[in-house]
Amino acid sequence: MILLSYFEPETSNWRDCPLAQLPTTIPADARLWINLNDASQDEQQQILQRFAITATLAEDFSRQRHPPKLESQSDFTLLIMRGYADADFSEYTGSAQVNLLYSNQVLISKISCNNPTLLQQLKPQIQTAKSSHIADWVKQFILTVSASYLEKLINFEDEQSELEDVMLHSGNDEKMTLIMRYRSVLRKINRNLAYQKDIFSDALYEEHSPLLRQFSTTEIRDFYEKFERLHSMTDMYYDQLSDLVEGYLSTTSHQINERMKVLTIVSTIFIPLTFIAGIYGMNFVYMPELQMPTAYFTVLIAMALGGVSGLIWFKIRGWW
Template identity: 35%
Template sequence: MIRGVLITGEGEAVRGGEALIDRWREDPDSRLWLDLEGETPARERALLESFDCHPMAIDDAHRERHPPKIEEFETHTLILYRGIASFDAELNFVPQQVAYFVGERYLISLHPGAAHSIERLLDNGEGERLLGHSPEFVALKAMYLSAGFYLDSLLEFEEVLSDLEDSLLEGGSDALMRRIVAYKSRLVKMRRVFNYHLGITQELTAYDYSHLPREMEETLHAIKDVHERFERLYSLSQMYYDICGDLVDGYLSLSSHRLNLTMRILTVITAIFVPLTFLAGVYGMNFEHMPELAYRHAYFVVLGVMVAIGLGLLWLFRRWRWI
């Protein structure tokens, strides 16, 4: 599906498809935004080559799971962005690569599936307004909105994390630990994505790109907005990762403490019964000449000694606060 928005030299906004390209070429003062969703690589390559896009940039855009990056070419700047196909408060997210080809008078965005940020710009008409200023504003706004979707789900995850903390205090379980470890794994992946995106905005802030000029105050302000949002996303994902790590450490500490208590009780029981077992073993030997065997009250004396040893050890362990 190819959708297009054209802003003519007179400021008129026109929506359409591939046919807008001819009108854009005829009007040197016009600006064009083409959005390619789910087109075949061959079709995308042919269209991008018609705009003199660099073959290396096209290859990068078609490469699966390419890390997000920004790269400048003679006629355009390529921004590879990791967008969202789906995302929820459980941090289950399916990313999709979105490529932006930003030229002086055009923006071409291509992605395999529906992109929420681009849909929003097209639905509310904000894309036309931004394109009227400059094509890079559309790309920056789409990245800003996409980061907003990430942020909303991350903030919802904060409530899930709070419930996990309460559950851990009430008594953790292996199932709870599996959830937390799964969250840690997802947060690592998200943090890596946000770090790539943060690198893109840092480059835009630090270096001059001819198609995203920093000398324009509005462009620099838009870049800073995107940078601040990705910086917040990165810091939030790092913070939540640290909290999950603390929860795992807390659960292990509680488990270790419970195990120590169990081992202490078993040690006390063993310490009490070892001398009693020794006495029982001694008098269980069937030797013929054992003087105590001839004593009439020897049985009761030995039992009394065993009871005294047991009670004495119990008193000693209680005094040491082992039990």
């Protein structure tokens, strides 16, 4: 289903408009928003052909999943962005895919988002009896996408601090599993943010960037700084979680080494004693020591002295 909102300059009002009733040439002071969220593939193609969108842009716009991208033709600009739709970083069910095709008068949007609140925020703000600038709508999309990450990252700072305290005093495998899940999610959203940061970074240094048609250099720099800050935050949190993992593994390895040291000391002491017991446990007929009245007690005393001497030696050497 195609949803069209058309601003008529004659009446200065917005109205729902069937595609068949659209004027062949849209007046300069008219505005049009076409919502393709629930449109079929055939309906999408109908709209794209109606506005003569090139095949390359049409293909990228129609895809369900596409990395963030900025591209343009003579009249229309394609902007693809990804927002964060999950409640926190404990799971990653998929990004909010925001596909936009826009000109000075027309905005064509297709948004895939499983978060109703974020989906509502990603709707252009239509003011009754007032025309809107397409650039303002696009700016709203950009700021909403960046805000979808920022809120989660700010909340995650407190949770990570708690994780650091827990891992310091009572780290366990359950917490390690949670940390590894967080790292996986942060790595995925870091890629999305890197793409989007590069879009605005390139626009700052390209003289003919499509974004310069609607936005000033100051606005583009602001977009870039927002996504650069988000990208830096995910890098920082990922590195801090990696430090927690390495610290936990180092602590666990040290604990294992301590246990192995105790087992080694015990083994070192009992191996000679086992050797002696093994010798006198052999069933040879001629063993002179067996005829000695004090042989049993002599061997026990010798074994005890050997064990104690080993412990004293380890203590002197600082191995125990």
